[in-house]
Amino acid sequence: MRYAYLQLGSDADTEEAVDLTFDAVMDCWPRMLGMENLEGYAWTILKRRIIDMHRKRRRRPxxxxxxxxxxxxxxxxxxxxxxxxxxxxxxxxxxxxxxxxxxxxxxxxxxxxxxxxxx
Structure with a gap:
């Protein structure tokens, strides 16, 4: 949450990005269990959601x-x-x-x- 907030600067955007990250993790959880680096994969998902939020709001970080x-x-x-x-x-x-x-x-x-x- 703190990382997302530093990137997005808004409580609402941060919550949305983190919620979307958890949804994506839940959707692919069985596949993720076989991965060597779960944290890294989840980190990548969060970073993509943050980029999506910037694009959605049409603003730069x-x-x-x-x-x-x-x-x-x-x-x-x-x-x-x-x-x-x-x-x-x-x-x-x-x-x-x-x-x-x-x-x-x-x-x-x-x-x-x-x-x-x-x-």
Whole structure:
């Protein structure tokens, strides 16, 4: 849920994406039981539902812009505009990473996970 919310930014969209993910998992559960990496397959389904939600709403992900603003206002610093500029540059660089690297950064730094992301 937290990952989907960071990607979608809306409680309603997050709930819909996660519900659709669980429905898809239930539909193919017998087949999934024979898979070596259940978590990775479920992760892929969730990521596809998130992409579908963005397409359905015809919008692009806003995670990086929101996170940059949060980073700038979260700390009590002398120059919040300078912090915002640095945060925007950092998040733009992270956004240009490949999918797996982006997920690793998001899961570790925004969500606190320390293990590898599901494959």
């Amino acid at each position: 806003e995670l990086m812009e929101a996170a940059a603003f949060e980073a700038a206002v979260a700390d009590h610093i002398e120059d919040p505009y300078d912090a915002l500029t640095v945060a925007i540059a950092l998040y733009a660089a992270v956004a240009s990473l490949g999918e797996r690297q982006f997920d690793a950064i998001l899961l570790h730094y925004r969500m606190g996970f320390t293990g590898p992301p599901p494959t």
